Every structure is written in C-alpha cells, then in structure tokens.
Amino acid sequence: MLEKQLVQQMGFPKDFLDQLADEKGLTDKEKEVFLSLFGDDLSRIQITLQLNISEGSLKEHLRGIYKKFQIGGKGPGKESRLKDYLTNRYQRWQAENSNSSLFIENTDVSIQTLVKKTRQQIQPYIQECCGTMRVLDMTQPIELGKIYTNVNILEKITGRTWREIAQLQEKVSRENFERWGRGTVKEERIPGIEAAEKFSKLMILGKPGAGKTTFLKHLAIQCIGGAFQAERVPVFITLKDFADIKEHPNLLEYLQRLLKGYSNEMEDISTLTSLLKAGKFFVLLDGLDEVREIDSSRILREIKQLSQQFPQNQFVITCRIAAKEYTFEKFTEVEVADFNEEQIANFSQKWFHSKNDPVKAERFLEKLKQDEPILELATNPLLLTLLCLVFENVGSFPSNRAELYEIGLDVLLKTWDVNRNIERDQVYKGLSLKRKEDLLSRIAHTTFQAGDYFFKKREIERYISEYIQNLPNAKTDPKALELDSEAVLKSIEAQHGLLVERARNIYSFSHLTFHEYLTARKIVTNCNQYDINDPTLRELVSHITEPNWREVFLLTVQMLDSADSFLLNLKTSIDLLVQNNEKVQKFLLWLDHKADSIKIRSSHNLSIRIFYFCAEFIYSFRIFYEAQLIEMVKEFHVDIQKEFHVDIQCEPELSLDHELYLLNQFRDSSSFLPKDAIITSIDDICKHYTFSSDIKIKLQIIKTKLKNLLREFPDPHQEQEKFQKLWASVRPIWCEDIRSLMILWRNIGHNWKFNNEQKKLLQQYYDANLLLVECLNSDCYVSREVRQEIEETLLLPIEEIEKWKSRRKDEH
Structure with missing residues (x-):
C-alpha cells in the first residue's frame, strides 16, 4: 500500500x-x-x-x-x-x-520523510521572518494574515508595450480631464497566486511600495501552512543580507547556513543537495534591486548557478521594475499591478479591523472616495499604508493636502529605504535629495504647462541634462551629459518610482497627484508671493478656466506663506472673464438687486446672492439639469462666520421663490404624475405664503384655466402618448403665464436669452468662482481684509465692484 x-x-x-x-x-x-x-x-x-x-x-x-x-x-x-x-x-x-532496487523506494520514502521533518523544523523561522510586517511609522509589527490583500499580476510588463502617447493621454486632455482615466489602456490582470502556480521560475517586478516583498512573504506563509506547494520546503532569502556577508559564501552554502540553524539534518551538505535534486525547495529571493552595485554581478551569478544546477525547484525573485537589467533566461517576468478600488477597500477594512476600529474603516473609505487626488495615491500599497497611519492617528486626512503629499514624496525619496537600512548607489554625486526634488519640480511644471502627462524618454533626458549641467563639477561634454541624464532617469525610476515607464520609451509621473504637487511646488519656489503683479502667479491664474489645473491652484494656495496677492489676482481674473459681456453683466446686476430686495432675512447678503445665482443656473439657464439647488448652494460654503448655509424654512421669501422655480420647472416635463401635480403645487403656495389679493387672483385664474384643460386629459398611466401630445399643445401658454407672474410678483424667471457661447462663459464663471471659494476656505493664510474684499464682491457686476472699492478707499 x-x-x-x-x-x-x-x-x-x-x-x-x-x-x-x-x-x-x-x-x-x-x-x-x-x-x-x-x-x-x-x-x-x-x-x-x-x-x-x-x-x-x-x-x-x-x-x-x-x-x-x-x-x-x-x-x-x-x-x-x-x-x-x-x-x-x-x-x-x-x-x-531484476534491475529494480529497493534503494530507489527507500530513497523516495526518506526524501518525503525529510521534507516533512524539515518543514516542521523551519516553521518558526518562516513565521518569524514572514508572518508580520512593519513599515514607515508603525509602532509595532502587524500580523500579515490580518491585513494581507491579494495582489494582481500583469503578465505583460507595461513599460515594454508599444503605445502611442495619444492612446495613453486619451482621457486626460485639457478638454476631457479624468484622473482615473490616466493610462486608460489596461492590461489583463491575474491573481498573484495564480501566477506563482503557473510558472516554476518567476521574476516579480514592481514599482517601489507595490507590495512585492509582502506578496513573497505571503507565498512563504501559504507554503509552510500547507495551502500552497505543500510538498516543498519554503526558504525566504533577503538578497541584501546574503550579499552583505563578508565571507561571500555561495548561495548553496548560505542556504545550508540558514537551514542548519533550525534543522540538524542540514549539517550535512549532501542532505540539502538531495532535497534540491528532488525538487523539494520553494526558493523565495527578495529585493534584487537592493543589492549594492559592487555585489550585483556576484549575486546574479549565484542565483543563475543555483537555479540552473537544481532546476526542479521553484524559484521566485522580486525586483524593482526599472532596476532590472539582467535577464534570467528560464524565468518568466511579470509585474505587480496597482491596487484597484476593491483592493483599496479590502486593505483598509482589514487594517482598521485589526486595530478594533471598524467604524473608522467606513469613515476612511468615505473620505477617500470624496478626494480623488488622495484616492489616486492609495493605488500604491505603501502610500495606502501611509494614509491609513495618518487617518488612524488624526481621524481624518490633513486639511492641508500639500503637507500630506510632501510626506508621501519624502517616503518615496528617502524614508522607505532608510527605514529598511538600504543604501542606494548615488548615480550623480551632485544630485542631493533637495536637488532631486528641484529637478522633479522643474520637469513637472514644464510638462504640466504643455498639457503633457506622458512624455518621450528623450524629452525627459533633455530636461535632466539641462538641469545637471549647471551643478558643481558637472560634465560639459554633450555625450557624457547624455549618458549621465539617462542614468539619472533610471535612478529616479528605480530608486524612488516617481517617474515610471508607461509604455516603451514613454514616461509619466507615478501619480497625477505628485505631478500636480511638484508643479505647485515649482510655482511657489519661483514666485514673489507678496507681489500682486508677479509673472509666475499671473501665469498660473491664466489657467483659471482649465479643469486640469484645479488641483494645482488648491495646492499652491496652501503652500504660500501668504495667499493675499494670489487670491486677489485670482478674483480679478475671474471678474475680467465676464467684464465685456453686456448680458452677463446685466444678469449680475439683477442678482445684486434681487439679493438686496430680500427684506426679512437671517442669512448674510452673500449667501442670498449665491442662492439666486445657483437657482438661475438650474431653473433659468438649465446648465445644471439634474442639480439639487441646496446642495449646489452648500458648495459655496463661505460667509463671515464660516458656517454658510441657507435654511429655506427660516427665509420665507427664498422658500417662496424656490417653490415658484419648481413650479416653473413643469415646462420641461413631457408628462407628470399624478395628473393634478401642478394644481397641488399652486394650492400649497396659496396655503403657506402671504401675498396681495391681485397676485392671489392671478394665481387662481392660472389654476382654473389649467384645471379645465386637464379635465380633458387622459390618465398618463393609461395613455401616456396622448397625454404628452395634449400637454405639449398647452404647455407654452401656461408656462408663459407662470413666468410673467414670477417676474411681476417676485422679479425671478426672466428669459435672459443667453446663446450657447454665453452659457459656456457662465459655466466657466461659475466654476472659477467655486474654485476661488475652495481656495479661500482651504488651509491657507489670508488676511482678514482680503477675505472680506473677496466675500463682499463675489458675484458682483464690475460697476458694483468699482463702487465697493471706491467706498472702501474713502473709508480709509
């Protein structure tokens, strides 16, 4: 048996x-x-x-x-x-x-017994080195099984695919800006464990912080637990530790040294080689990129020799994607994919549940979904861990996002290696950490200005060459500079992962968030922030109508020591957008007069102005068809007390006007349920609001006329098509009656007759003012005087702004 x-x-x-x-x-x-x-x-x-x-x-x-x-x-x-x-x-x-021998049987039995015994003996070692993780500012290790999230693998290395920039940049143009669309060409993903099952020789590549080591540890734990490659003995080797041994043992000797500390049988090298010849090892080699250049050739040679001498075993190597220069002939190369939203949710829920705080897990995900730039960073497992640590300590994300991005940048540039005691070879001795930041900022600003989120390798090398030639002791020979710039690019990609190869010879920043942050950093370091005419700030303000610059505005205002000049510059630019459009100026004048006409009020004048501004955009201009008025108004959360809201129940005139706007909205309805919905709305208005007898008579006339017409209408449930046809024949007349009453009674509902160009201009004006308010309310320093000027002149026509400035000048 x-x-x-x-x-x-x-x-x-x-x-x-x-x-x-x-x-x-x-x-x-x-x-x-x-x-x-x-x-x-x-x-x-x-x-x-x-x-x-x-x-x-x-x-x-x-x-x-x-x-x-x-x-x-x-x-x-x-x-x-x-x-x-x-x-x-x-x-x-x-x-x-007769040639059959019991020796073979006995050998097979002894191999199986030895494998079982060795697995039992080294289990504590595998649990010790692979069972936990501790990164960044974690105060104590965390059990890997509690937070491990399955990784996905790309079988095609993204940097080796042939793509055109136009394909990659399809959804991040100035006109069609979409953060998550960047690199919209998606490669097929497979679960990491499936890749490990599929290939017996595997090279796992990935960006810094992509989760390569964590995945390798997971494989080791799964193997020793019997869930994966249960017939093999797992060994986890950190290649940097192996390379740093002074005696320079070969990999086989190191393997024996590692195992004999746990297994007596491994004292004899022949026992180890017997197991290797039988293909009974699962060899996990972590961090090929972390080996110093001086040791690199020796380590590569050792890996090649062991994997060729004992090919029956399974080997997995990890390496940063840009650092891999040597190709192991028998190894299949794959790439760790960025986290998707499902993996982000899975990791963060596990993280906070491990801290016994499931409520914070839900809040973390809610906040993350509300902030796309931060959500984008979370696609990198290391940066996601940073976000979890920050949220765990503070209960929210910092109001100053620029500070958060600075920490994230520091993690990739320095902290991640320092915490693991890894010293990288400095490719260019004059390129300090600060100079690297300056160089990256220059590249970011130049490319962002040009609207280039992806750029050719030769372009980025030219930017690097232009920068490093001005450093102390820099080479001046063009060929030498070219070689140096290529080496610096590879260094930044391999060591920090801030520039990545998205397709063959096409690069981008690893995250659009860092591209924006570094662009803002360049603007702040270049400008004279106290000069209202500073050309750098004026150049930024010129992009006020471009959606892709929004985050750069918000980051810049947070990084300035004083935002006064910048915000005043921005306010002036927004006002100039509509200065020469007579119809828009007429509308803004009406808006100011309408706000002033509200007699009984508990809200600030600006709050009321914003209310009617948003209402007209929805109900009159029909720019925002599906918008909810109160939600739109809340977006402009600005007033003197910083508690902006319009409570319609406390503002009877605003409440009445809101009801009338809604009533007028029936002009866009092809059918409505129930059939008497309009009649009910008019009855509610008559019941809840007080007005003069002549207005009441007009309302009753409109109601009666419509009631008589609707009597002839079929049930829209039964005969919708007939109902729509009849309603279409009377709708223009009825709507004109309502609109005339709204103008006469409440001075709302005017037909502004804006053409498409003017509507587009109004949309830009709306978006620009909303951005101004966001900047004003961000974590920036702005003086009380400048804040007051912006709040009191927001959404005013030019002539009223000039009057306000004149009054202020007289007061001073």
Missing part, C-alpha cells in the same frame, strides 16, 4: 512508461503528455506550458491515451483509473525486472 502511494505521488520511472507507451502505440505527442503527467507528475497547466500546447490540444491527446488504454467513463475519474492500472502494471514490471 505504501509503495502504491509513493509511486502515485512521485511519478512512475521513465523506462517503465516508455515501454508501456510503445506497447499501446501512443503517438509522439501522446507519449510526451503521458510521460509529463504520470512520470514528471506535472499539473495540466504546467504540461501546456512545458510542451507549448493549448488546453484543447492537451484534452485531445488525453482522449487518445485513455482510448488506447481502454479507460472508459467520464470526468476526472478517468485519470485516477489509469493511475491504478499503471500501478498494477508497475508492480508486475518490477517483479519482472
């Missing part, structure tokens, strides 16, 4: 299978499949890869094999029945062949 189990687990001898294949008349391809399945004990996936055949071809060959062996039936039982047949034949074959 034991013999049968061993044979079925380890596979049958080749000469036995060869003899049987010839006896049954298997074709060459059937014989290859037969030997791989029952001799090498390969899985079906491994067979398709080794023989370079499709799954369909494999099934066809298996059908031929089963037929020739006369194995009937359906399903997976056929393979089991053939194994039983082979076992019985093998026992007879052994008896017939």
Whole structure:
C-alpha cells in the first residue's frame, strides 16, 4: 500500500512508461503528455506550458491515451483509473525486472520523510521572518494574515508595450480631464497566486511600495501552512543580507547556513543537495534591486548557478521594475499591478479591523472616495499604508493636502529605504535629495504647462541634462551629459518610482497627484508671493478656466506663506472673464438687486446672492439639469462666520421663490404624475405664503384655466402618448403665464436669452468662482481684509465692484 502511494505521488520511472507507451502505440505527442503527467507528475497547466500546447490540444491527446488504454467513463475519474492500472502494471514490471532496487523506494520514502521533518523544523523561522510586517511609522509589527490583500499580476510588463502617447493621454486632455482615466489602456490582470502556480521560475517586478516583498512573504506563509506547494520546503532569502556577508559564501552554502540553524539534518551538505535534486525547495529571493552595485554581478551569478544546477525547484525573485537589467533566461517576468478600488477597500477594512476600529474603516473609505487626488495615491500599497497611519492617528486626512503629499514624496525619496537600512548607489554625486526634488519640480511644471502627462524618454533626458549641467563639477561634454541624464532617469525610476515607464520609451509621473504637487511646488519656489503683479502667479491664474489645473491652484494656495496677492489676482481674473459681456453683466446686476430686495432675512447678503445665482443656473439657464439647488448652494460654503448655509424654512421669501422655480420647472416635463401635480403645487403656495389679493387672483385664474384643460386629459398611466401630445399643445401658454407672474410678483424667471457661447462663459464663471471659494476656505493664510474684499464682491457686476472699492478707499 505504501509503495502504491509513493509511486502515485512521485511519478512512475521513465523506462517503465516508455515501454508501456510503445506497447499501446501512443503517438509522439501522446507519449510526451503521458510521460509529463504520470512520470514528471506535472499539473495540466504546467504540461501546456512545458510542451507549448493549448488546453484543447492537451484534452485531445488525453482522449487518445485513455482510448488506447481502454479507460472508459467520464470526468476526472478517468485519470485516477489509469493511475491504478499503471500501478498494477508497475508492480508486475518490477517483479519482472531484476534491475529494480529497493534503494530507489527507500530513497523516495526518506526524501518525503525529510521534507516533512524539515518543514516542521523551519516553521518558526518562516513565521518569524514572514508572518508580520512593519513599515514607515508603525509602532509595532502587524500580523500579515490580518491585513494581507491579494495582489494582481500583469503578465505583460507595461513599460515594454508599444503605445502611442495619444492612446495613453486619451482621457486626460485639457478638454476631457479624468484622473482615473490616466493610462486608460489596461492590461489583463491575474491573481498573484495564480501566477506563482503557473510558472516554476518567476521574476516579480514592481514599482517601489507595490507590495512585492509582502506578496513573497505571503507565498512563504501559504507554503509552510500547507495551502500552497505543500510538498516543498519554503526558504525566504533577503538578497541584501546574503550579499552583505563578508565571507561571500555561495548561495548553496548560505542556504545550508540558514537551514542548519533550525534543522540538524542540514549539517550535512549532501542532505540539502538531495532535497534540491528532488525538487523539494520553494526558493523565495527578495529585493534584487537592493543589492549594492559592487555585489550585483556576484549575486546574479549565484542565483543563475543555483537555479540552473537544481532546476526542479521553484524559484521566485522580486525586483524593482526599472532596476532590472539582467535577464534570467528560464524565468518568466511579470509585474505587480496597482491596487484597484476593491483592493483599496479590502486593505483598509482589514487594517482598521485589526486595530478594533471598524467604524473608522467606513469613515476612511468615505473620505477617500470624496478626494480623488488622495484616492489616486492609495493605488500604491505603501502610500495606502501611509494614509491609513495618518487617518488612524488624526481621524481624518490633513486639511492641508500639500503637507500630506510632501510626506508621501519624502517616503518615496528617502524614508522607505532608510527605514529598511538600504543604501542606494548615488548615480550623480551632485544630485542631493533637495536637488532631486528641484529637478522633479522643474520637469513637472514644464510638462504640466504643455498639457503633457506622458512624455518621450528623450524629452525627459533633455530636461535632466539641462538641469545637471549647471551643478558643481558637472560634465560639459554633450555625450557624457547624455549618458549621465539617462542614468539619472533610471535612478529616479528605480530608486524612488516617481517617474515610471508607461509604455516603451514613454514616461509619466507615478501619480497625477505628485505631478500636480511638484508643479505647485515649482510655482511657489519661483514666485514673489507678496507681489500682486508677479509673472509666475499671473501665469498660473491664466489657467483659471482649465479643469486640469484645479488641483494645482488648491495646492499652491496652501503652500504660500501668504495667499493675499494670489487670491486677489485670482478674483480679478475671474471678474475680467465676464467684464465685456453686456448680458452677463446685466444678469449680475439683477442678482445684486434681487439679493438686496430680500427684506426679512437671517442669512448674510452673500449667501442670498449665491442662492439666486445657483437657482438661475438650474431653473433659468438649465446648465445644471439634474442639480439639487441646496446642495449646489452648500458648495459655496463661505460667509463671515464660516458656517454658510441657507435654511429655506427660516427665509420665507427664498422658500417662496424656490417653490415658484419648481413650479416653473413643469415646462420641461413631457408628462407628470399624478395628473393634478401642478394644481397641488399652486394650492400649497396659496396655503403657506402671504401675498396681495391681485397676485392671489392671478394665481387662481392660472389654476382654473389649467384645471379645465386637464379635465380633458387622459390618465398618463393609461395613455401616456396622448397625454404628452395634449400637454405639449398647452404647455407654452401656461408656462408663459407662470413666468410673467414670477417676474411681476417676485422679479425671478426672466428669459435672459443667453446663446450657447454665453452659457459656456457662465459655466466657466461659475466654476472659477467655486474654485476661488475652495481656495479661500482651504488651509491657507489670508488676511482678514482680503477675505472680506473677496466675500463682499463675489458675484458682483464690475460697476458694483468699482463702487465697493471706491467706498472702501474713502473709508480709509
């Protein structure tokens, strides 16, 4: 019985299978499949890869094999029945062949016993080095199993695909700006564990902080726990530790040194080599990029030698994507994909549940979804961990996002390596940390100004060359500068991951958030923030109508020591947008007069002005069809007390006007339910509000006229098409009656007759003012005088702004 189990687990001898294949008349391809399945004990996936055949071809060959062996039936039982047949034949074959030896059996049994014993002995070691993680400012390690989130793998390396910039930049143009659309060409992903099952020699590449080491640790824990490669012994080797040993042992000696501390059997090198020859090791080699350049060739040679000497074992290596320069011939290269939203949610929920704070987990995700630039950073597991740490301590994200991004940048430029005691080779000695930031800021600003989120390799090398040639002791020879600029680019990509190759020879910043932050940093360091005519700030303000610059505005205002000049510059620019449009100025004048006309009020004048500004955009201009008025008004959360809101219940005139705006909205309805909905609305207005008798008479006339018409209308439930047709015939007349009453009674509902160009201008004016208010209310320093000027002149026509300035001048 034991013999049968061993044979079925380890596979049958080749000469036995060869003899049987010839006896049954298997074709060459059937014989290859037969030997791989029952001799090498390969899985079906491994067979398709080794023989370079499709799954369909494999099934066809298996059908031929089963037929020739006369194995009937359906399903997976056929393979089991053939194994039983082979076992019985093998026992007879052994008896017939005097060359068979119990030595092979005993060796197989001893190998299996040794594997089992070694796995038990090294389990504490695997748990110790792979069972926890601790990064950044974590005060204590956290159990890996509590927070591990399954990674996805790209089988195609993104930086090696052939793409055009136009394909990559499709959804991040100035006209069609979409943060998550960047790099919209998506490669197919597979689960990480599936890639490890599929390939026996695997090189896992990824950006800094992508989760390569964590995934490798997860594989080790899964293996020692029996969930993956349970028949093998996992060994986790940090290549930097191996390279730093003074005696420079070879990898086999190091492996023995590592194991004999836990297993007595490993004192004898022959025992280790026996297990390696039997293919019983799962070798995990972490951080090839962390090996110093002086040791690099030696370590590469050691890995190559061990993997070629003992190819039966499974090997997985991790390396930063841009740092990989050597190609291991037998290894398949894959790339760790960025986290998607599902993985972000999964990780963060596990993180806060491990801290016994599930409520904070939900709040974290809510806040993250409200802030796309921060959400974008969370696609990197390391930066997601940083965000979790910040949120865990503060309960929110910092109001000054620029400070958060500065911390994130510092993590990638310095902290991540320092915390792990990794010293990188400094490619360009004159390029200090600050100079790297300056260089990246210059590249960011230049490319962002040009609207380029993706750029050719030669362009970025030119920017680097222009910068480093001015450094102390810089080379002046053009060829030497070219070589240096290429090396610096590779260094920034490999060591910090802030510039990444999105397609062959096409680069971008790793996150649009960092592109924006570094652009703002360049603006702040270049400008004279106290000069209202500063050209750098004026140039930024010129982009006020471009949606892709919004985040740069918000970051710049937060980074300035004083935002006064910048905000006044911005306010002036917004007012100038509509200065020469007579119709828009007329509308703004009406808006000011309407706000002043509200007699009973508890809200600030600006709040009321904003209310009617937003109402006209929805109900009169119909620029925002689906918008909710109160939600739009709340976006302009600005007033003297910083508690802006309009409570319609406390503002009877605003409440009445809101009801009338809603009533007038029936002009856009092709049908409505119930049939008497308009009549009910008019009755509610008459019931809840006080007005003069002549207005009441006019309302009653309109109501009666409509009531008589609707009496002839069919039920919209039953005959919707007929109802729509009848309503379309009377709607213009009724709507004009309502609109005339609104103008006469409340001075609202005017037909402004804006053309499409003017509506586009009004949309830009709206967006620009909303951005100004966001800047004003961000974590920036602005004087009380400047804040007051902006609040009191917001949404005013030019002539009223000039009057306000004149009054203020007289007061001073």
